[in-house]
Amino acid sequence: MPATLYLTSCYYTKDTPVFGLAVAYIFWKSSRESVDLSGMGIPEFEDVSEIYFSPDQRQTIGQTIVTYGDTLLDEPGRVALSHRLADRLGIDYERIVESRILSLISKEELAALHDPGIRMGMHTHRHRFSLDSKTARAEIEDNRASVEPVTGQRAISAIRPATGLPIIGRS
Numbered sequence: 001m002p003a004t005l006y007l008t009s010c011y012y013t014k015d016t017p018v019f020g021l022a023v024a025y026i027f028w029k030s031s032r033e034s035v036d037l038s039g040m041g042i043p044e045f046e047d048v049s050e051i052y053f054s055p056d057q058r059q060t061i062g063q064t065i066v067t068y069g070d071t072l073l074d075e076p077g078r079v080a081l082s083h084r085l086a087d088r089l090g091i092d093y094e095r096i097v098e099s100r101i102l103s104l105i106s107k108e109e110l111a112a113l114h115d116p117g118i119r120m121g122m123h124t125h126r127h128r129f130s131l132d133s134k135t136a137r138a139e140i141e142d143n144r145a146s147v148e149p150v151t152g153q154r155a156i157s158a159i160r161p162a163t164g165l166p167i168i169g170r171s
Contacts, residue, residue: 009146021057
């Protein structure tokens with residue numbers, strides 16, 4: 001049965017859990033009602049020794065952590081932050097890593113999909129899409145440069161993250 005796989009390539013090349021998903025999952029999975037986030041390097045939480053949170057506050061705190069990690073940390077820094085957060089909330093981060101429940105397809109799995117019934121499509125490299133044409137093209141080209149050497153296929157279509165709408169123009 002023919003299918004198209006639209007792959008955002010940034011995380012599959014890192015072979016780590018997707019940072020934003022990992023943070024959200026850690027907060028969701030934890031049964032704790034409070035956490036001490038001081039000493040983690042996040043300015044908003046440095047002077048607060050214990051944060052009590054409702055479900056809505058979990059989401060807000062999680063988004064603050066994701067914004068901090070995406071803005072100021074590289075991938076090893078985001079992994080370390082996820083690990084520390086999991087420790088403080090009583091979640092086994094290594095189990096998340098080993099299970100791959102928050103990871104994308106691996107290079108090996110992608111290479112194994114080389115099948116005439118599977119077409120590769122682009123979905124940007126960093127799962128971001130800018131309205132600025134130069135930035136948008138760079139995302140698509142980074143995605144292409146990452147995926148095509150592994151699959152041996154030229155991706156002929158692309159869709160925008162979050163919308164699923166096709167990207168108009170030549171890809």
